[in-house]
Amino acid sequence: MSKRLERKHPLAIRWLHWINFPLLAMMIWSGLLIYWANAVYGLWIFNYEVFHFFPQWFYDFFGIPYRLAEGLRLHFFFMWLFAANGLIYVVYLAVSGEWRAILPVPGSFGRAVRVAMHDVKIVKKLPPQGKYNDAQRIAYTAVILMGVGSVITGLAIYKPLQLAWLTSLLGGYGWARWMHFWLTILFVLFFFVHIVQVAIAGWANFRSMVTGYDTVKAGSDLDSV
Ligand code: HEM
Numbered sequence: 001m002s003k004r005l006e007r008k009h010p011l012a013i014r015w016l017h018w019i020n021f022p023l024l025a026m027m028i029w030s031g032l033l034i035y036w037a038n039a040v041y042g043l044w045i046f047n048y049e050v051f052h053f054f055p056q057w058f059y060d061f062f063g064i065p066y067r068l069a070e071g072l073r074l075h076f077f078f079m080w081l082f083a084a085n086g087l088i089y090v091v092y093l094a095v096s097g098e099w100r101a102i103l104p105v106p107g108s109f110g111r112a113v114r115v116a117m118h119d120v121k122i123v124k125k126l127p128p129q130g131k132y133n134d135a136q137r138i139a140y141t142a143v144i145l146m147g148v149g150s151v152i153t154g155l156a157i158y159k160p161l162q163l164a165w166l167t168s169l170l171g172g173y174g175w176a177r178w179m180h181f182w183l184t185i186l187f188v189l190f191f192f193v194h195i196v197q198v199a200i201a202g203w204a205n206f207r208s209m210v211t212g213y214d215t216v217k218a219g220s221d222l223d224s225v
Contacts, residue, residue, distance in 0.1 A: 008131065008214040013098065016089040017209060023082045024187065026074060027150075031184055033071025036064050041181055053181075079154060086147045101131040103141055108134040119200075143190050146183050153180040 009017075036059055042052040059065050093099040104112075111127040111134040118126050119135075127134065156167040156176035170176040198206055208214035 002218045003215045004218045005213045006216045007212060008208045009212050010096065010098065011212060012092050012096070013089075014209055014212060016085055016092065019085050020082075020089070023078055023085055024191075026078045027082050028184060028187065030071045030074035030078065032062070032064055033067045034075060035181070036071075037068040041178070053185075076158070079151070079158075082147075083151045086144075086151065090144065090148075102137060102144075104134065104137045108137050112138050139190065139193070143187070146186055146190070150180065150183045150187070153177075153183065156180075 032054075035053075039053060042049040044050065093102065114123060114127050115133045115135040117123045132140065152166070153170060153176045155163055156170050157173060157180060160167040160173050160176075167173055167176055170179065204215045
């Protein structure tokens with residue numbers, strides 16, 4: 001079957017997406033340098049801590065200990081770039097109409113379950129989709145909201161005096177810090193699932209986020225000319 005090229009991702013989306021990747025990586029890395037200095041979180045079942053964030057070997061492996069000041073400097077520098085890039089992306093989605101490809105639509109949640117069942121090979125047929133399938137719509141919208149949440153909770157713990165109204169709106173410093181931490185864990189989980197999905201979707205799909213064009217099966221005789 002012959003194939004043809006189809007425009008998929010606008011230039012702005014590709015740039016903003018790829019700029020976001022190192023910025024988010026830097027935010028997570030510098031966040032870890034800061035977190036080490038007061039590592040309070042764990043997964044608890046009743047009174048038993050099943051997992052502590054993070055084990056000593058993890059810190060040692062990545063060379064994290066005693067780098068709090070460096071972490072703070074990096075975090076407070078890159079946060080502005082991360083927030084600016086995210087803001088430009090959201091404004092671009094809104095004004096370009098690209099938001100239509102991303103936001104879930106009525107029926108998305110039901111169809112996303114079928115997409116997941118297709119991914120684990122329980123059902124054969126994929127539900128009809130546009131640029132993104134419904135699972136992608138939900139995941140991408142969620143990750144954008146997570147970005148907004150990270151910036152808001154981050155500001156609340158960065159300036160809890162100057163922005164006391166924001167910190168107290170989030171339930172106080174402790175809750176804001178807790179949400180900031182768990183949003184980061186969710187980012188890391190999203191990242192791994194995203195990478196696996198991109199790897200499964202194949203080279204042409206990855207390439208489309210670089211060049212803007214995807215290869216699609218030619219639908220008509222004219223297409224294959
Ligand atoms: C090495 C890292 C990454 C790779 C290889 C990658 C790859 C891709 C690809 C190929 C797409 C297009 C999917 C499609 O056309 O079906 C995509 C879309 C997207 N990715 Fe990533 N990605 C990476 C990191 C990230 C990170 C860190 C985030 C955010 C936390 C992210 C968020 C998104 C979003 C929101 C979209 C939809 C963009 C839009 O159309 O507006 N990605 N990614």
